[in-house]
Amino acid sequence: MTRGTGGPTLAVVGATGAVGAVMLDLLSTRRNVYGEIRLVASPRSAGRTLTVRGEPVEVAALAPEVFDGVDIAMFGVPEAVSAEWAPVVTSRGAVVVDNSGAFRMVPDVPLVVPEVNPERVRRRPRGIVASPSCATLSMIVVLGALHRRYGLRELVVSSYQAASGAGQDGIDTLYEQMEKVGGDRALGNRAGDLRGAVGEFGPFPAPLALNVVPWAGEVRDGGWSSAELKIRDESRKVLGLPELRVTATCVRVPVVTAHSLSVHAVFKERVEQREAQAVLAASPGVVLCDNPAFQEFPTPADVVGTDPVWVGRVRRSLDDPKALDLFLCGDNLRNGAALNTAQVAELLAAELTA
Amino acid sequence: MTRGTGGPTLAVVGATGAVGAVMLDLLSTRRNVYGEIRLVASPRSAGRTLTVRGEPVEVAALAPEVFDGVDIAMFGVPEAVSAEWAPVVTSRGAVVVDNSGAFRMVPDVPLVVPEVNPERVRRRPRGIVASPSCATLSMIVVLGALHRRYGLRELVVSSYQAASGAGQDGIDTLYEQMEKVGGDRALGNRAGDLRGAVGEFGPFPAPLALNVVPWAGEVRDGGWSSAELKIRDESRKVLGLPELRVTATCVRVPVVTAHSLSVHAVFKERVEQREAQAVLAASPGVVLCDNPAFQEFPTPADVVGTDPVWVGRVRRSLDDPKALDLFLCGDNLRNGAALNTAQVAELLAAELTA
Numbered sequence: 189m190t191r192g193t194g195g196p197t198l199a200v201v202g203a204t205g206a207v208g209a210v211m212l213d214l215l216s217t218r219r220n221v222y223g224e225i226r227l228v229a230s231p232r233s234a235g236r237t238l239t240v241r242g243e244p245v246e247v248a249a250l251a252p253e254v255f256d257g258v259d260i261a262m263f264g265v266p267e268a269v270s271a272e273w274a275p276v277v278t279s280r281g282a283v284v285v286d287n288s289g290a291f292r293m294v295p296d297v298p299l300v301v302p303e304v305n306p307e308r309v310r311r312r313p314r315g316i317v318a319s320p321s322c323a324t325l326s327m328i329v330v331l332g333a334l335h336r337r338y339g340l341r342e343l344v345v346s347s348y349q350a351a352s353g354a355g356q357d358g359i360d361t362l363y364e365q366m367e368k369v370g371g372d373r374a375l376g377n378r379a380g381d382l383r384g385a386v387g388e389f390g391p392f393p394a395p396l397a398l399n400v401v402p403w404a405g406e407v408r409d410g411g412w413s414s415a416e417l418k419i420r421d422e423s424r425k426v427l428g429l430p431e432l433r434v435t436a437t438c439v440r441v442p443v444v445t446a447h448s449l450s451v452h453a454v455f456k457e458r459v460e461q462r463e464a465q466a467v468l469a470a471s472p473g474v475v476l477c478d479n480p481a482f483q484e485f486p487t488p489a490d491v492v493g494t495d496p497v498w499v500g501r502v503r504r505s506l507d508d509p510k511a512l513d514l515f516l517c518g519d520n521l522r523n524g525a526a527l528n529t530a531q532v533a534e535l536l537a538a539e540l541t542a
Numbered sequence: 543m544t545r546g547t548g549g550p551t552l553a554v555v556g557a558t559g560a561v562g563a564v565m566l567d568l569l570s571t572r573r574n575v576y577g578e579i580r581l582v583a584s585p586r587s588a589g590r591t592l593t594v595r596g597e598p599v600e601v602a603a604l605a606p607e608v609f610d611g612v613d614i615a616m617f618g619v620p621e622a623v624s625a626e627w628a629p630v631v632t633s634r635g636a637v638v639v640d641n642s643g644a645f646r647m648v649p650d651v652p653l654v655v656p657e658v659n660p661e662r663v664r665r666r667p668r669g670i671v672a673s674p675s676c677a678t679l680s681m682i683v684v685l686g687a688l689h690r691r692y693g694l695r696e697l698v699v700s701s702y703q704a705a706s707g708a709g710q711d712g713i714d715t716l717y718e719q720m721e722k723v724g725g726d727r728a729l730g731n732r733a734g735d736l737r738g739a740v741g742e743f744g745p746f747p748a749p750l751a752l753n754v755v756p757w758a759g760e761v762r763d764g765g766w767s768s769a770e771l772k773i774r775d776e777s778r779k780v781l782g783l784p785e786l787r788v789t790a791t792c793v794r795v796p797v798v799t800a801h802s803l804s805v806h807a808v809f810k811e812r813v814e815q816r817e818a819q820a821v822l823a824a825s826p827g828v829v830l831c832d833n834p835a836f837q838e839f840p841t842p843a844d845v846v847g848t849d850p851v852w853v854g855r856v857r858r859s860l861d862d863p864k865a866l867d868l869f870l871c872g873d874n875l876r877n878g879a880a881l882n883t884a885q886v887a888e889l890l891a892a893e894l895t896a
Contacts, residue, residue: 346700346804371721376798433861444730450700489736507787
C-alpha cells in the first residue's frame with residue numbers, strides 16, 4: 189500500500205496488465221488526489237512489487253476482503269473478470285470504474301467520458317461506471333466538441349486499428365510477422381504469398397504485416413462485426429443521442445499502437461472549416477494538427493504514447509455545407525483505455541471529497 | 543515489331559515502365575486482336591528487346607514517324623509526356639488511350655471504363671480516350687453495377703492506398719523502411735521514434751512502415767488533397783452523374799501493391815444485402831468475397847497480381863435502408879492502370895475491325 193493525500197482509497201484491479209501499467213503511470217504523473225492506493229491482480233501475478241507515486245507497492249491477490257475500506261476501484265481486466273468481480277466489489281461499498289465491455293451497454297450503468305458527459309457519473313444505481321472501447325474513445329471527445337457547436341446527425345466512420353487493440357497477442361503477432369517479412373522484395377507482389385511467409389496469424393484472420401484486414405471482433409447479424417456495432421452503440425450512449433445514425437467499417441492495419449479513424453460527420457447546422465478547427469483547438473483532451481501544406485496531420489507514429497486525441501484533415505464536404513470530414517489518431521492503450529478510466533475515477537474522487 | 547491477326551496496328555508507349563510491363567503481360571495473355579504491335583519508350587530505354595505474344599520486339603525511341611500506320615496507341619507514361627505526345631500521335635491518325643492524368647477531366651475527352659460506360663468510347667473529338675486513376679478504378683466497376691440497380695446518390699470513401707501508387711520510388715521506400723524496422727520491438731511504442739528509425743521518407747510525408755499516412759497528392763483549396771478530388775471528379779464523369787455527392791479521405795498504408803477502399807454508398811432506392819451481393823457476383827470484372835463467418839473478405843495480400851476488383855463486407859446500413867457499406871480491393875498497377883487501358887484499346891480495335 190501507498191499513502192498520499194487524505195483523499196479516497198483507490199484500488200487498481202489488473203495492475204500487472206498492459207492497461208494496468210499505463211494506469212500506474214498515470215497515477216504517478218497526474219495530480220495526486222488519492223489517499224491509499226492498493227494494487228490488485230490475479231493470484232498468479234500477486235506478490236510482485238510495482239511502483240506507484242514513486243513508492244513500492246506489493247500486488248495483492250484478487251479477493252473480496254482486499255476491497256474493505258476501498259472507495260473507488262479501477263478495473264483494467266478482461267470482460268469475464270469484470271462481470272464476476274465488479275458486483276463483489278460494489279457490495280463492499282466501493283464504486284467500480286470498469287474499462288471492459290462487461291457493463292458498457294447495461295441501461296443503469298452510465299458510460300462516461302469526462303470531456304463529454306461528466307454529469308452522468310453521478311447517477312450510478314449499480315455503483316458501476318463504464319468506460320467506452322478504444323475506437324469509440326479515439327473519436328468521441330472530438331465529436332462531443334463538434335456536437336455541442338453544430339448538433340450531430342450522422343457519422344460514417346472507417347477505422348485504421350492497431351494490432352495492440354487485440355491485446356499482447358496482437359502486438360507479438362505483428363512484431364513476429366514484421367521480423368519474418370522484413371524488407372523481402374519477393375513479398376507483396378503475388379496473391380497469397382504473404383499467407384505462407386508471415387507465420388502465425390495470431391488473433392487476426394489474415395496476415396497483418398504488409399496488409400490490411402477488414403475485420404475486428406465477432407460476426408453479428410447482417411454481416412456486421414461486433415467492433416462496428418460497439419462504435420455505433422457507445423457513441424449514441426455517450427452523446428445521449430439514441431437516434432444518431434452511425435455506420436462504421438473496422439479495419440486492422442499493421443501499426444503496433446494508436447488507432448486512427450476517418451470520420452464523415454453530418455450536422456444539423458452549417459459548418460465552417462476555420463471555425464470547426466478553432467472549436468477543436470480549444471477543446472480539452474484534443475490537439476489540432478492540421479496544416480497539410482506543411483505536412484502537418486496526425487499519424488499513429490507521432491501520437492503513440494501521448495494522452496490526447498490528435499485531429500487533422502478537417503475539411504468541409506464539397507457537396508454538403510453541413511458535413512465535415514476529418515482524420516484522427518489516439519493511443520488506444522493510453523487515450524483509449526487507461527486515461528479515461530483514470531479521469532472518471534478522478535471525477536468520483538472529487539465527488540467523494542467534496 | 544510483331545505480327546498477329548490481320549487486326550489493327552497497336553503501339554505501346556512507355557513499354558519499359560512499370561505499367562508498360564503489365565500492359566505487355568496482358569497483351570500476351572488476353573485474346574489476340576491486333577495485327578502489328580510496336581513498342582515505344584524514351585530514347586534512354588529504346589533499343590532493348592522485350593517479349594510480346596511470345597515474340598521478341600525491339601523497343602523504338604519515341605519519335606513522330608514511329609506512329610505512321612498505327613491505329614491505336616496505349617500510353618503508360620507520366621502526365622507531362624502524355625500531354626506533349628498524345629496530340630503528335632493523334633495528328634498521325636492513331637487513337638490514343640491515355641493512362642495518365644493529362645486528359646481525364648478535359649471535357650471533350652471521354653473517360654472510359656468498359657464495364658461502366660463503353661458507349662462513350664465512340665465520341666472522341668480529339669482522338670484521345672482517357673483511363674481513370676487507380677483509386678477510382680478500384681471502386682467504379684462495383685459502383686457502376688450497383689448504380690444500374692439502385693441509382694447512386696452519394697459516396698463517402700476512405701482509402702487504404704498502397705505504396706506503389708507513388709511509383710517505383712514508393713515501392714523502394716517501403717521495402718527499405720521495412721528492412722530497417724523489421725521486428726524491432728523498441729519501435730511503435732513511443733511518439734516520434736519511427737521518424738528516426740525508418741531512414742528516408744521517399745515520396746511520403748511521414749514514415750510508412752508501421753504507420754498510416756493520411757495524405758496522397760498535392761494540397762488543394764479547403765484542405766483537400768488532389769487524390770481526394772480526383773476520386774470525386776472522375777467518379778462523376780465515368781458514371782455520368784455530375785451532381786453526385788462524393789467525399790473522400792485518402793490514406794496511405796504500408797502495403798506494397800493493391801489499393802483498398804471502405805465505401806458508404808447511398809442510393810435512390812431501398813437496398814437489400816443479399817440482392818446487392820447477387821448483383822456484384824454477376825458483374826463482369828468483380829469478384830464477390832463476402833462471408834465473414836468463414837473469414838472471407840478481400841485483403842490486399844490476396845488480391846495483388848489479379849485482374850478483378852474484389853468486394854466484400856457488403857452490409858445494409860442499420861440506420862438507412864437506402865445505404866450500403868462495403869470494402870473492396872484492387873491491384874492498383876493491374877486492375878487500376880494497365881487492364882483498363884488494354885480493355886479500352888480492345889473496344890477501339892473491335893470498332894476499327896467492324
